Amino acid sequence: MALDAADHAAVIGFCDKERIGLVVIGPEAPLVDGLADSLRAQGVSVFGPSKAAAQLEGSKGFTKDLCERAGIPTAGYVRTASLDSALAALDRFQPPYVLKADGLAAGKGVVIAGTRAEAEAALADMYDGRFGAAGAEVVIEEFMEGEEASFFALTDGASILSFGSAQDHKRVGEGDTGPNTGGMGAYSPAAILGPLMRGEVLERIIAPTVRILADEGMPYSGVLFAGLMLTREGPKLIEYNCRFGDPECQVLMTRLESDLGELMLACAENRLGTCEPVRFKKATALTVVVAAKGYPNAPEKGGAIDLGKSEGEGAKVFHAGTSLTPDGILVANGGRVLNVTATGASVTEAQAKAYQAVDAIRFPSGFFRRDIGQKEVDREKRKAV
Ligand code: AMP
Ligand code: GLY
Numbered sequence: 001m002a003l004d005a006a007d008h009a010a011v012i013g014f015c016d017k018e019r020i021g022l023v024v025i026g027p028e029a030p031l032v033d034g035l036a037d038s039l040r041a042q043g044v045s046v047f048g049p050s051k052a053a054a055q056l057e058g059s060k061g062f063t064k065d066l067c068e069r070a071g072i073p074t075a076g077y078v079r080t081a082s083l084d085s086a087l088a089a090l091d092r093f094q095p096p097y098v099l100k101a102d103g104l105a106a107g108k109g110v111v112i113a114g115t116r117a118e119a120e121a122a123l124a125d126m127y128d129g130r131f132g133a134a135g136a137e138v139v140i141e142e143f144m145e146g147e148e149a150s151f152f153a154l155t156d157g158a159s160i161l162s163f164g165s166a167q168d169h170k171r172v173g174e175g176d177t178g179p180n181t182g183g184m185g186a187y188s189p190a191a192i193l194g195p196l197m198r199g200e201v202l203e204r205i206i207a208p209t210v211r212i213l214a215d216e217g218m219p220y221s222g223v224l225f226a227g228l229m230l231t232r233e234g235p236k237l238i239e240y241n242c243r244f245g246d247p248e249c250q251v252l253m254t255r256l257e258s259d260l261g262e263l264m265l266a267c268a269e270n271r272l273g274t275c276e277p278v279r280f281k282k283a284t285a286l287t288v289v290v291a292a293k294g295y296p297n298a299p300e301k302g303g304a305i306d307l308g309k310s311e312g313e314g315a316k317v318f319h320a321g322t323s324l325t326p327d328g329i330l331v332a333n334g335g336r337v338l339n340v341t342a343t344g345a346s347v348t349e350a351q352a353k354a355y356q357a358v359d360a361i362r363f364p365s366g367f368f369r370r371d372i373g374q375k376e377v378d379r380e381k382r383k384a385v
Helices: 008-018 028-032 035-041 060-070 083-092 116-127 195-215 248-255 260-268 347-359 374-384
Strands: 077-080 097-101 110-113 138-141 147-155 160-168 171-173 177-180 185-188 222-231 234-241 284-292 315-319 322-324 330-332 336-344
Touching: 008 035, 028 035, 060 077, 060 138, 060 195, 060 234, 077 083, 083 116, 083 138, 097 116, 110 116, 116 138, 147 195, 147 248, 147 260, 160 195, 160 248, 185 248, 185 347, 195 222, 195 234, 248 284, 248 336, 284 347, 315 347, 336 347, 347 374
Parallel strands: none
Antiparallel strands: 077 138, 097 110, 097 138, 147 160, 147 222, 160 185, 171 177, 185 284, 222 234, 284 336, 315 336, 322 330
16 A cells, blocks of 8 residues: 655554554655654554654754764855855855755765866855755865765664664766765675774764753654764764665665564663663675666666576676566666675675676666675785785
8 A cells, every 4th residue: 555654644644544653754745744653642652763863864954053062073064044144154164065965865965076166056056946945055164085984873862782884875977076966885794894984983973962862852762874084083973864775775774683573672662771772783784776768867767677597696686677568578766776795704705796796787778787795806916915
């Protein structure tokens, strides 16, 4: 049955009728829209933050202010509410300029401008409504240098359990070129985020976030996904997401050994403190996104897909944007179409298996990056000699 997540009364009615014991809210829009609050008010258990706490993803300015109040390491920033104030604020930064629409923009609301002229043009564009309501405010940030990695934690607002790490590939093109996307591939764990650094992230970023949100009357319940820049001064927060991430979710779940349902219920029922640490397989999981040509701007719809023998040993194909035609043909129906996922003892092995599976697929109107995990594969090579 199709249920409109924006229609809270309909969702509540469905949960009532079907006696639903736990609702897991996956994407950011219904979280930011307060679906968790509406359900909780009716006594339905929910995995996912309240509207107030989901501002962590819903408003870049909210998160930057919160970091400042809690002393969480992140890039210096200015919030601007008009084109004039944004243009004036540029004086306080050096190029490259990082410009972010405040609200939700499906991962596409960030512009990194190499020159002042580019920054001015981008700001004019943003304040001219390019991101709709999401661009009513623009945050300008200091540019951070380093490698990116993601860290995940479950929390019920008081207790925290670490939920592993991953590394995404945001740019559409190989060698991290071209426009940002929702993510073209990922692997987990991110070896670059070693045990010492994970401890630092928990202590200096995750824990103070959970604490300040609780102290300020908006306890966070659900999964916290911290996008990090590993700078020379240590890990700094780029942004928070209030969900598992796509395609990070695919690699995290492929490795998960603990009972996910039990962990989510424990978050919803404020008893995460009684749970054991989350267990993952030692193996690395790597996923390659196969997208429709034209993504992220104008993905071609309807291209035929033949999965062939892709789901062989250790590989799994998650469908992201596919549909079946009335005569049963699998076709593309979205920007990111497939997530071809494999595991191995190393990133090198997982990568080889994933691309073997990708190469078994026939999807002439699709494309993918050949270099998912390559930085880590190169590091593994150097370690081996
Ligand atoms: P966000 O949507 O905030 O995660 O930003 C999207 C991407 O822009 C990040 O994954 C980074 O690659 C880049 N980015 C965002 N903020 C900064 C920053 N302050 N310095 C350098 N790169 C950034
Ligand atoms: N892959 C990043 C995200 O889901 O936001």
